[in-house]
Amino acid sequence: MSSIAETYTQAESDWKALESAQGPVFYVGAATCGRAAGAGKTIERLEQEIQSRGLSARVVETGCIGPCCLEPVMIVQTPGAPQVLYGGIGPEEATAVLERHGLGGEPCAEWALGTMDGSVWKGVGPFQDHPMMAGQVRHVLRNCGIIDPEKVEHYLARDGYRGFLRALEIGPDGILEEVKASNLRGRGGAGFPAWRKWEFCRSVTSETRYLICNADEGDPGAFMNRSVLESDPHAVLEGMLIAARALGATEGYIYCRAEYPLAIHRLEKALGQMRELGLLGKNIQGTDFSFEMKIKKGAGAFVCGEETALIASIEGRRGMPQPRPPFPAVSGLWGKPTVIHNVESLANLPQILVRGGAWFAQFGSESSKGTKTFALAGKVNRTGLIEVPLGTSLRHIIEVVGGGSPGGKSVKAVQTGGPSGGCVPADQLDLPVDYESLTAAGTIMGSGGMIVLDEDNCMVDIAKYFLSFTQEESCGKCTPCRVGTRAMHAVLDRISKGLGTLEDINTLEEVAMTVKNGSLCGLGQTAPNPVLTTLRYFRHEYEAHILRKECTALACSALVEYQIDETRCTGCGACRRACPVGAISGESKKTHVIDPKTCIHCGACLNRCPEAFAAVYRQSGTVLRRETPKKKSAAAAPEESAS
Numbered sequence: 001m002s003s004i005a006e007t008y009t010q011a012e013s014d015w016k017a018l019e020s021a022q023g024p025v026f027y028v029g030a031a032t033c034g035r036a037a038g039a040g041k042t043i044e045r046l047e048q049e050i051q052s053r054g055l056s057a058r059v060v061e062t063g064c065i066g067p068c069c070l071e072p073v074m075i076v077q078t079p080g081a082p083q084v085l086y087g088g089i090g091p092e093e094a095t096a097v098l099e100r101h102g103l104g105g106e107p108c109a110e111w112a113l114g115t116m117d118g119s120v121w122k123g124v125g126p127f128q129d130h131p132m133m134a135g136q137v138r139h140v141l142r143n144c145g146i147i148d149p150e151k152v153e154h155y156l157a158r159d160g161y162r163g164f165l166r167a168l169e170i171g172p173d174g175i176l177e178e179v180k181a182s183n184l185r186g187r188g189g190a191g192f193p194a195w196r197k198w199e200f201c202r203s204v205t206s207e208t209r210y211l212i213c214n215a216d217e218g219d220p221g222a223f224m225n226r227s228v229l230e231s232d233p234h235a236v237l238e239g240m241l242i243a244a245r246a247l248g249a250t251e252g253y254i255y256c257r258a259e260y261p262l263a264i265h266r267l268e269k270a271l272g273q274m275r276e277l278g279l280l281g282k283n284i285q286g287t288d289f290s291f292e293m294k295i296k297k298g299a300g301a302f303v304c305g306e307e308t309a310l311i312a313s314i315e316g317r318r319g320m321p322q323p324r325p326p327f328p329a330v331s332g333l334w335g336k337p338t339v340i341h342n343v344e345s346l347a348n349l350p351q352i353l354v355r356g357g358a359w360f361a362q363f364g365s366e367s368s369k370g371t372k373t374f375a376l377a378g379k380v381n382r383t384g385l386i387e388v389p390l391g392t393s394l395r396h397i398i399e400v401v402g403g404g405s406p407g408g409k410s411v412k413a414v415q416t417g418g419p420s421g422g423c424v425p426a427d428q429l430d431l432p433v434d435y436e437s438l439t440a441a442g443t444i445m446g447s448g449g450m451i452v453l454d455e456d457n458c459m460v461d462i463a464k465y466f467l468s469f470t471q472e473e474s475c476g477k478c479t480p481c482r483v484g485t486r487a488m489h490a491v492l493d494r495i496s497k498g499l500g501t502l503e504d505i506n507t508l509e510e511v512a513m514t515v516k517n518g519s520l521c522g523l524g525q526t527a528p529n530p531v532l533t534t535l536r537y538f539r540h541e542y543e544a545h546i547l548r549k550e551c552t553a554l555a556c557s558a559l560v561e562y563q564i565d566e567t568r569c570t571g572c573g574a575c576r577r578a579c580p581v582g583a584i585s586g587e588s589k590k591t592h593v594i595d596p597k598t599c600i601h602c603g604a605c606l607n608r609c610p611e612a613f614a615a616v617y618r619q620s621g622t623v624l625r626r627e628t629p630k631k632k633s634a635a636a637a638p639e640e641s642a643s
Contacts, residue, residue, distance in 0.1 A: 015157030023056035024102035027075035031064035037071035045091035063231020065145020068384035083116040144231035152273040163353030175246040181357025188342030191435035200329040215256040219418030222449035225343040229263035239346030302473035321521035365391030368434035378451035395429035417446030419466040420526035422533030458555035459538040464492040470527040481524030484515035497558040498549040557601035575605035
C-alpha cells in the first residue's frame with residue numbers, strides 16, 4: 001500500500017495525461033438516466049469504430065452531468081481544443097461526432113451544448129451559458145459527469161479526500177466549528193443544523209457511536225441521491241469519514257435501496273478502493289481514528305426513509321417508526337448514539353473542509369446556506385438534475401432553468417418535497433426556495449423532488465395520486481396514518497367521480513389535520529400536505545367536481561365523455577388505430593364514431609388526433625376542447641445549442 005501522498009502524485013499525473021491525450025477522448029454519461037436513454041449502445045458503437053479504424057482514442061464512462069432531457073450526453077476532447085459537451089448522441093450521432101469532431105477537428109453544431117472551459121470555440125459557446133445552466137452553482141455535482149466514478153484516481157486528482165486529511169489535522173472540535181460556520185442544514189428535508197445534531201450525539205457518554213447515510217430515496221420523480229452515488233460515490237464516502245471523525249463514530253452504514261443496483265455496485269467498488277488506500281479500518285493514516293463502513297440494502301419501503309424505521313431495518317426488524325424521544329442522536333442503532341445524514345448532506349462536507357465554512361455560507365439565503373440539488377421533472381421542457389443556491393425562486397428554476405411548460409401551456413403549480421410535499425400555485429412562483437418559505441406555503445423542501453404541473457393536470461387527481469402513494473407505503477403502525485390516509489383517499493376518489501358533496505371538503509380538512517397532528521412519524525405527519533395545499537390554493541377545482549360534475553383539466557375520466565366533431569374529422573383513422581378497446585369505427589376519409597358503451601375514457605384517441613384543435617374532444621356539462629400540440633420533428637432535437 002503506497003502512501004496517500006504518492007497516490008496523489010500518481011493520480012494527478014494520470015489525470016493530466018488523460019487531459020492531454022494525443023488522441024480523442026469521449027466521456028459518455030453512463031449513469032442510470034444515460035443508460036436508459038441508450039448510452040450503452042453509444043459506447044458500444046464508439047468502441048467498435050475505434051477498434052475497426054485502429055484509432056488512438058479512449059472512451060471514458062462518467063456519471064450524470066445534469067441535463068437528463070438531452071441524454072445520451074457525451075463530452076469530446078481533442079488535442080489543443082476545449083472539451084465540448086454534446087446532447088442526444090445515439091450510435092449514429094456518435095459515429096458522426098467521431099468523424100467530424102474527433103478526427104476532423106470540427107464541432108458538430110447541431111448537437112453541441114457548449115464548451116466545458118467557458119471559451120468560445122469555432123462558434124460553440126460555453127455550456128455555462130446554456131439556458132439550463134442559468135444560475136446553477138455546482139458544488140455537490142462538481143464531479144458528476146466529469147470523472148469516471150469507478151476510478152478513485154479521478155476523484156483524488158480533483159482534491160478528493162483532501163477535506164478528510166484536513167479533518168484529521170484539525171480534529172473533532174475543529175471539524176465541528178467549520179460545519180457550524182457553514183450552517184449546513186440537513187438536506188434530507190428537515191433542515192436541522194448538522195452541527196447541532198453532532199453536538200447532541202457527542203454529549204452522550206458512550207464508547208460506541210454510529211453514523212448512517214440515508215440513501216433510501218423513494219419519492220416518485222426524485223433521483224438526486226441516486227445520481228450522486230452513481231456519479232461521485234467517493235464524495236459521499238469522504239463526507240462519512242469527516243462526520244465520523246467529528247462524532248467519534250467507529251462504524252458506519254450506507255442504507256441504499258436494492259432498486260439502485262448501479263449505485264450499490266459503484267459504492268462497493270469505492271469501498272474497496274478506500275481500503276487499498278488505507279482510508280478504512282484501524283488507525284487510519286497512522287492516527288487514532290478507526291472506522292469501518294458497510295452497505296445495507298433496503299427492500300424499497302418508503303417508510304424506511306424515516307430515521308427510526310431505517311434503524312429498525314438495519315437491525316433486522318420490520319421497518320416501522322418508533323416514538324421519539326429518545327432521538328437517534330441519543331439512542332439509535334442498537335441503543336447507541338447514532339447520527340443519520342442524507343446523501344447530499346454528506347457530499348457537502350468535503351468541500352466545506354477544503355474551502356472552509358465561511359466559503360460555504362456565502363451561498364444561499366439568510367437562513368438557508370449553500371446550494372441544493374433538485375430533480376426537475378414533470379411538465380417542463382428541460383428535465384434533469386440541477387443545483388442552485390438556496391433562495392433561488394421557483395420561477396427561475398421552472399421558467400429559466402427548466403424552460404417552462406411544453407407546448408406553450410401554462411404552468412399551474414409545482415409539487416415540491418415529493419408525495420409528502422405540497423403544491424405551490426403559479427401565482428406564487430416568485431417564492432424563494434428555502435426551508436422557511438416553503439413551510440409557510442404549506443409544503444416542504446424534502447430531499448429535492450420538484451414536479452411541474454400544467455393546465456392539463458387536475459389538482460384533485462394530483463392529490464389523489466400522491467395520497468395513494470403514501471397510503472400504500474404507510475407501515476400501518478399508528479391509527480391516524482393507517483386509517484386516515486385511507487379515509488382521505490376514499491373521499492378524493494368519490495369527488496373525482498362526481499359523487500362528492502360540499503361536506504366532503506370539510507371532512508377532508510378535518511381528517512387531514514387529524515392525520516397531520518396525530519401520526520407517529522414524518523410519513524403520516526406530511527402525507528396530508530398534497531390535500532391541504534390543493535384545498536388551500538385550488539378549492540375551486542374541488543367545487544367544480546362536486547357542483548358541476550366537471551373536471552376542467554379533463555383528467556378525471558368518470559367526468560369526461562369522448563366524442564368526434566364531425567365538422568373537423570378528416571377520417572384519417574389515427575384515433576381508431578390508437579383506441580385499445582376498438583371503441584372507434586369509421587371508413588377511411590369518412591367521419592368516425594365513438595361507441596360510448598365500449599369507450600374506457602383513456603384519452604388515447606385525443607392524444608393521437610393530428611388536428612391543431614382535436615377533432616376528438618371531451619364533454620363535461622359543456623363542450624371543452626383541448627389543443628393537441630404538434631410534435632417536434634426528430635431532426636429538431638435537442639432544441640438548444642450553444643452554436
